Amino acid sequence: MDPSEVDVPPLKDLTIDNITDNVKLINSKCANPRLKYIVERIVQHLHDFARETRLSHDEWMTGLLFLTSVGQICTDVRQEFILLSDILGLSLLVDSIDHPKPPHSTEGTVLGPFHSHEAQSEPNGAVISHDPDGEPCLVLCDIKDTNGAPVEGVKIDIWETDSKGFYDVQYPGREGPDQRAVMHSDGEGVFWFKAIVPVPYPIPHDGPVGKLLVQLKRHCYRPSHMHFMFEKGGFDHLITALYLRGDPYETSDAVFGVKESLLIDLGTVSSEQAQKYGVKEGSKMIGYNFVLVSETESKELREKNAMEAMKAQGRTMKLWNGLPVPDMD
Amino acid sequence: MDPSEVDVPPLKDLTIDNITDNVKLINSKCANPRLKYIVERIVQHLHDFARETRLSHDEWMTGLLFLTSVGQICTDVRQEFILLSDILGLSLLVDSIDHPKPPHSTEGTVLGPFHSHEAQSEPNGAVISHDPDGEPCLVLCDIKDTNGAPVEGVKIDIWETDSKGFYDVQYPGREGPDQRAVMHSDGEGVFWFKAIVPVPYPIPHDGPVGKLLVQLKRHCYRPSHMHFMFEKGGFDHLITALYLRGDPYETSDAVFGVKESLLIDLGTVSSEQAQKYGVKEGSKMIGYNFVLVSETESKELREKNAMEAMKAQGRTMKLWNGLPVPDMD
Numbered sequence: 113m114d115p116s117e118v119d120v121p122p123l124k125d126l127t128i129d130n131i132t133d134n135v136k137l138i139n140s141k142c143a144n145p146r147l148k149y150i151v152e153r154i155v156q157h158l159h160d161f162a163r164e165t166r167l168s169h170d171e172w173m174t175g176l177l178f179l180t181s182v183g184q185i186c187t188d189v190r191q192e193f194i195l196l197s198d199i200l201g202l203s204l205l206v207d208s209i210d211h212p213k214p215p216h217s218t219e220g221t222v223l224g225p226f227h228s229h230e231a232q233s234e235p236n237g238a239v240i241s242h243d244p245d246g247e248p249c250l251v252l253c254d255i256k257d258t259n260g261a262p263v264e265g266v267k268i269d270i271w272e273t274d275s276k277g278f279y280d281v282q283y284p285g286r287e288g289p290d291q292r293a294v295m296h297s298d299g300e301g302v303f304w305f306k307a308i309v310p311v312p313y314p315i316p317h318d319g320p321v322g323k324l325l326v327q328l329k330r331h332c333y334r335p336s337h338m339h340f341m342f343e344k345g346g347f348d349h350l351i352t353a354l355y356l357r358g359d360p361y362e363t364s365d366a367v368f369g370v371k372e373s374l375l376i377d378l379g380t381v382s383s384e385q386a387q388k389y390g391v392k393e394g395s396k397m398i399g400y401n402f403v404l405v406s407e408t409e410s411k412e413l414r415e416k417n418a419m420e421a422m423k424a425q426g427r428t429m430k431l432w433n434g435l436p437v438p439d440m441d
Numbered sequence: 442m443d444p445s446e447v448d449v450p451p452l453k454d455l456t457i458d459n460i461t462d463n464v465k466l467i468n469s470k471c472a473n474p475r476l477k478y479i480v481e482r483i484v485q486h487l488h489d490f491a492r493e494t495r496l497s498h499d500e501w502m503t504g505l506l507f508l509t510s511v512g513q514i515c516t517d518v519r520q521e522f523i524l525l526s527d528i529l530g531l532s533l534l535v536d537s538i539d540h541p542k543p544p545h546s547t548e549g550t551v552l553g554p555f556h557s558h559e560a561q562s563e564p565n566g567a568v569i570s571h572d573p574d575g576e577p578c579l580v581l582c583d584i585k586d587t588n589g590a591p592v593e594g595v596k597i598d599i600w601e602t603d604s605k606g607f608y609d610v611q612y613p614g615r616e617g618p619d620q621r622a623v624m625h626s627d628g629e630g631v632f633w634f635k636a637i638v639p640v641p642y643p644i645p646h647d648g649p650v651g652k653l654l655v656q657l658k659r660h661c662y663r664p665s666h667m668h669f670m671f672e673k674g675g676f677d678h679l680i681t682a683l684y685l686r687g688d689p690y691e692t693s694d695a696v697f698g699v700k701e702s703l704l705i706d707l708g709t710v711s712s713e714q715a716q717k718y719g720v721k722e723g724s725k726m727i728g729y730n731f732v733l734v735s736e737t738e739s740k741e742l743r744e745k746n747a748m749e750a751m752k753a754q755g756r757t758m759k760l761w762n763g764l765p766v767p768d769m770d
Binding site for chain 1: 455
């Protein structure tokens with residue numbers, strides 16, 4: 113920005129007590145009301161954090177170098193900042209805020225850092241895992257709307273680890289995607305595929321986030337689960353996962369993703385199913401009925417919840433592109 | 442961490458309202474009381490921030506990618522997270538908390554991202570800037586303690602930009618350090634050297650922090666200044682800078698560093714000084730009397746301020762390695 117174009121209030125001699133208001137003031141020329149509000153809240157919390165901890169220069173530097181290392185370990189296939197957000201509970205919180213669910217709809221959960229855009233489009237019945245050591249698992253699901261009508265043509269992104277607990281992208285020498293697919297629901301809202309039984313696995317713990325978990329005496333395991341992401345025009349984007357009930361990490365997921373409504377019991381393929389779906393009788397299966405919320409319903413609920421929360425916090429706000437900003441009028 | 446060694450409270454079905462307490466609970470096994478307190482505060486502020494803004498998934502992702510880019514632009518000679526901390530006022534705030542100054546001692550200010558460990562040790566009288574376009578400037582300073590006694594043998598790190606407003610480390614092809622030196626005060630507490638008149642300059646603005654400043658309609662300029670860092674056993678580490686009074690950015694420093702007590706007027710070398718210091722009569726000069734605080738005095742003041750602040754915040758705390766932690770006794 114050319115300084116001559118900038119209208120900055122005079123600032124000098126800033127102290128522990130007056131710096132926050134002054135930094136807010138210098139940022140207050142921001143033309144985007146939402147960014148302005150977000151930055152105003154960041155400055156307040158960052159400064160309050162320093163004042164409440166009496167943060168030392170050494171701790172400040174340790175923190176900045178920690179964040180630097182989190183950024184530097186990120187690659188096209190590893191997102192350590194998502195992982196950091198996950199283990200601090202921020203990811204789940206943001207999903208809960210942004211994708212509120214009316215009763216009887218499918219709850220969301222953490223995206224995690226391993227979704228990729230490499231998945232192949234597959235037809236119903238496809239084998240999406242080629243790990244010979246994985247235990248075969250038939251996955252048989254359908255999708256309805258909140259009125260109980262089947263939803264056709266939903267794009268479903270599915271991803272899980274191999275039998276060793278690693279996603280394809282964690283293998284440097286991999287040849288292509290595996291244990292992931294993009295599918296579409298049929299006229300009855302059905303989609304089904306052949307995968308493997310999910311296993312528990314550690315989140316990547318060789319980086320700064322793993323080191324932090326050790327410091328906090330937390331383990332880095334996630335319970336067995338399979339990720340699903342649903343997209344269709346007119347419906348709220350749903351990021352969720354199904355978790356195996358009884359997993360040793362069911363109540364201690366390193367990233368706080370488990371919800372009762374997303375727990376499933378592993379079933380067993382009947383002889384009729386074996387014939388119908390071309391799998392072995394007695395092999396494992398997962399079934400689930402997903403319920404998508406319409407975009408309108410989700411938007412209304414999100415905005416209603418937002419305004420109620422703002423009121424409860426004593427803030428006078430209005431909605432701007434569906435998100436709260438201070439109401440200056 | 443081996444999960445069997447970890448004692449984690451059962452967590453499931455976390456919501457907007459209960460997630461914060463539960464994340465704190467899972468982190469509460471941390472053995473280091475200071476880290477535990479710091480992380481507890483981070484979780485509270487991070488979650489409150491999301492609840493107060495009703496942070497959307499897109500905004501969350503934008504933020505994480507922003508932090509990733511801040512980390513990824515960092516190199517051995519560029520620290521973008523320090524820059525981010527600087528423009529948000531956190532750096533100055535932390536310096537004020539960690540290095541409290543009794544009256545009449547020299548105030549501290551931001552370190553900035555351009556201190557390096559490459560500076561050569563130089564004797565009094567050294568030429569520390571070799572930029573032929575710089576305006577020569579004699580710098581003549583002394584160091585006293587708070588009782589007015591000269592302090593000998595202080596290690597002084599000095600750094601400034603060249604006449605174009607760039608630090609040596611910003612030139613990829615540079616041959617070695619310039620516009621920086623490490624010196625030591627003599628028996629009278631004096632140190633002096635030949636430098637150039639500081640110029641205003643933009644902080645690096647080709648990265649994510651520069652882009653943020655544009656969004657906030659802030660300029661990226663720092664007023665003309667010269668950095669100083671003082672170290673001697675028994676004295677509190679002092680990071681400071683001298684600013685030229687009347688600089689166009691005197692009251693709008695992009696990183697909030699200017700303090701009235703650190704403003705200086707450029708002087709003119711007298712004929713006597715010209716002869717004594719081997720510089721041209723009428724050339725520019727900077728003089729300053731630095732006053733260092735003893736480590737004991739600084740520690741006492743820091744701890745007293747910390748405990749008073751904690752009390753004012755309604756927190757029952759005790760000191761642990763000189764820093765506050767919750768007092769559970």
